[in-house]
Amino acid sequence: MLNRLVKTFFVLAYTTQSTFGLAQAQKDLSDMNLEEILNMEVVTASKKKETLAEAPAIVSVILVEDLRSWGVNSLAEALAYLPGVTVTESYLGYTTVNFRGVRQLHYNNKILFLINGHPSFEKVNGSFHLEQIPFETVERIEVVRGPGSALYGTNAFTGVINVITKKGQKIDGADASIQAGGYGKTDAGFVMGRETQQGQWNLAGHFRDDGGYPYKGTLDEPSGGARVPVSIDYKDEVASFLGEWHYKNITVNSGWFEHKKSKLGITPEVNWSGPSKVSGYFADMTYKHESAFGEILLRLRYDRNDRELWIGHFPADAAVGRDSDTVMESGSSLYGGELQISRNLGNRFSLVSGIVYEQATTDPYFFIFTSDRSISPFSAYQEEYENRDASIFAQVNYKSEGPLSAIAGLRYNRNSDATDDELVPRLGLVYKANPKTYIKALYGQAYRNPDFFEKYVATNGVLFGDPNLEREEIATFDLGLDYAPTEHISLRVSGFWLETDNLISRRAAIFHASGAEYYNTVGERIGGVELELKTRYAQKSFFLNLGYKDGEDRMTAESLTGIADWTINGGLSYRWNSGLVFDASLRHVGAKEFRSVLDGNGETAAYNLVNVGIRGKLGPMGYSIRTKNLLDETYMYPEYIRANVAELPGGPGREVFGEIRYRFK
Numbered sequence: 001m002l003n004r005l006v007k008t009f010f011v012l013a014y015t016t017q018s019t020f021g022l023a024q025a026q027k028d029l030s031d032m033n034l035e036e037i038l039n040m041e042v043v044t045a046s047k048k049k050e051t052l053a054e055a056p057a058i059v060s061v062i063l064v065e066d067l068r069s070w071g072v073n074s075l076a077e078a079l080a081y082l083p084g085v086t087v088t089e090s091y092l093g094y095t096t097v098n099f100r101g102v103r104q105l106h107y108n109n110k111i112l113f114l115i116n117g118h119p120s121f122e123k124v125n126g127s128f129h130l131e132q133i134p135f136e137t138v139e140r141i142e143v144v145r146g147p148g149s150a151l152y153g154t155n156a157f158t159g160v161i162n163v164i165t166k167k168g169q170k171i172d173g174a175d176a177s178i179q180a181g182g183y184g185k186t187d188a189g190f191v192m193g194r195e196t197q198q199g200q201w202n203l204a205g206h207f208r209d210d211g212g213y214p215y216k217g218t219l220d221e222p223s224g225g226a227r228v229p230v231s232i233d234y235k236d237e238v239a240s241f242l243g244e245w246h247y248k249n250i251t252v253n254s255g256w257f258e259h260k261k262s263k264l265g266i267t268p269e270v271n272w273s274g275p276s277k278v279s280g281y282f283a284d285m286t287y288k289h290e291s292a293f294g295e296i297l298l299r300l301r302y303d304r305n306d307r308e309l310w311i312g313h314f315p316a317d318a319a320v321g322r323d324s325d326t327v328m329e330s331g332s333s334l335y336g337g338e339l340q341i342s343r344n345l346g347n348r349f350s351l352v353s354g355i356v357y358e359q360a361t362t363d364p365y366f367f368i369f370t371s372d373r374s375i376s377p378f379s380a381y382q383e384e385y386e387n388r389d390a391s392i393f394a395q396v397n398y399k400s401e402g403p404l405s406a407i408a409g410l411r412y413n414r415n416s417d418a419t420d421d422e423l424v425p426r427l428g429l430v431y432k433a434n435p436k437t438y439i440k441a442l443y444g445q446a447y448r449n450p451d452f453f454e455k456y457v458a459t460n461g462v463l464f465g466d467p468n469l470e471r472e473e474i475a476t477f478d479l480g481l482d483y484a485p486t487e488h489i490s491l492r493v494s495g496f497w498l499e500t501d502n503l504i505s506r507r508a509a510i511f512h513a514s515g516a517e518y519y520n521t522v523g524e525r526i527g528g529v530e531l532e533l534k535t536r537y538a539q540k541s542f543f544l545n546l547g548y549k550d551g552e553d554r555m556t557a558e559s560l561t562g563i564a565d566w567t568i569n570g571g572l573s574y575r576w577n578s579g580l581v582f583d584a585s586l587r588h589v590g591a592k593e594f595r596s597v598l599d600g601n602g603e604t605a606a607y608n609l610v611n612v613g614i615r616g617k618l619g620p621m622g623y624s625i626r627t628k629n630l631l632d633e634t635y636m637y638p639e640y641i642r643a644n645v646a647e648l649p650g651g652p653g654r655e656v657f658g659e660i661r662y663r664f665k
Contacts, residue, residue, distance in 0.1 A: 123451070472520075
């Protein structure tokens with residue numbers, strides 16, 4: 001396998017791939033040398049500006065130039081290039097993101113997703129949606145691997161993703177793009193913005209129409225237990241808008257998206273019959289005021305999400321006594337506020353503190369017969385539920401006269417549905433050995449409150465929730481090294497050890513006559529190493545991101561299924577004097593263990609995804625041609641949720657794309 005990996009990587013240097021044309025708005029970040037990048041400012045680790053090297057967290061930053069050279073056109077693809085991160089598709093049509101081997105179950109609810117600091121996730125199931133961000137508006141993505149609840153609360157369990165968007169002042173005009181290729185896939189987008197006397201503004205939009213690749217799998221619940229192949233048309237449609245207006249001390253962010261995805265269904269393939277549609281919108285206003293007491297920030301927010309999932313004749317016609325398709329409909333809303341104060345406490349200490357209040361409401365979760373819009377008796381739940389969440393947090397930062405800095409943080413949380421209150425700490429030491437070397441020692445805890453679906457679902461004979469579920473909990477130790485010996489080389493290495501407790505999972509029903517039920521299991525124990533190496537010399541750049549992890553179930557001591565021990569991502573770019581750029585990248589995902597009913601125990605094979613291409617610029621027009629999955633590799637994801645079948649198809653084979661971008665002033 002190692003020989004194959006090495007040979008594959010060297011193939012990259014002699015083939016072609018690409019992504020986007022150069023964007024003037026990002027020149028200041030893309031032209032940084034690696035020493036400057038290590039000292040660039042980030043905001044997610046401590047809710048305040050600090051350099052990447054000094055931040056008391058394991059933070060990776062994805063810049064626009066990274067997105068171009070990797071040849072990606074979605075946030076999910078970009079995240080998959082980071083060490084410690086794996087991205088998979090679930091049978092419900094979700095793209096799930098996993099940090100450090102802690103697996104998502106059905107939904108993306110163990111990582112907190114932020115849009116310019118605004119938490120964004122469905123309240124029914126806790127899941128976030130990367131598709132709601134127009135790709136064109138991304139300035140950078142800050143990714144914190146490790147617990148974030150001390151500052152951010154629930155769902156910041158294994159990490160935080162914060163998408164920072166372009167500002168109107170830097171855009172100063174408009175960019176538009178269109179891309180086509182693959183299996184009838186078309187992407188179009190725009191971003192525009194200005195700075196005027198009325199403030200800075202920007203607006204971005206993105207549209208995707210993916211005709212779908214031939215998706216071939218195995219029936220999940222075949223009669224008689226035999227394997228039955230099945231083929232499904234995979235389709236993916238996205239529309240999203242995101243805008244921001246900033247004037248003096250006030251900033252307003254708002255966005256809307258709709259995502260339709262035809263893939264599988266409520267169980268893998270057996271009940272597929274139509275698309276899953278998710279939509280949502282949010283509005284967020286922040287007010288900042290500088291005073292003698294410090295910086296005061298007030299944030300008010302509102303979120304709304306709705307979902308429709310077509311599930312065919314489920315439950316079976318005989319169970320409901322009628323012949324009709326069924327659609328699952330759910331919705332939720334949240335409003336909340338945060339008051340944050342940042343101030344210096346003398347020459348050596350500073351404080352970030354705040355109070356947060358949120359109130360979430362879920363609509364009834366109906367199964368509706370499409371024939372007459374009547375409500376199925378098998379609906380998940382037929383009542384409206386409400387949840388209130390209040391927190392107080394504080395983090396003290398200490399910077400000595402010498403090379404040492406430290407942080408200590410604490411969050412107190414009270415949730416209306418919890419059996420008790422939660423107190424989560426955060427501690428960190430950063431040692432500056434010299435201007436080019438930083439060593440970090442970190443400890444943190446985090447939690448995730450059970451969501452509405454896990455508590456209240458009651459589909460008779462199928463699935464039951466538990467209103468008394470306890471919070472999921474995690475504790476993590478990190479050791480990190482940031483090293484930039486020259487402006488041409490940077491190396492970042494971290495080792496981690498984590499332990500989870502009270503993980504929410506599903507089991508065969510014990511307290512009900514049949515079906516499955518949610519319950520708190522013991523948890524997992526996982527350790528690993530992550531590495532980020534970058535080199536940049538004149539016209540050439542190279543990167544290598546490596547992650548290794550190993551873990552076990554704390555109750556059974558069995559190895560964990562569904563996670564790859566090794567992930568290796570690498571790439572290179574070469575820029576000719578003419579401005580033409582050649583890019584090549586590789587994603588290697590190691591084998592993953594599975595245990596299944598139909599296929600027994602085994603491993604999902606390792607795979608290598610190679611992207612290559614060319615990009616350039618002619619005046620205000622940028623262009624690119626790229627090939628994804630150059631080696632036409634067939635790859636699979638483990639199906640560890642129901643574990644009837646072992647694997648699900650991972651994605652399409654070789655695809656060729658062309659893109660044109662145009663810059664308007």
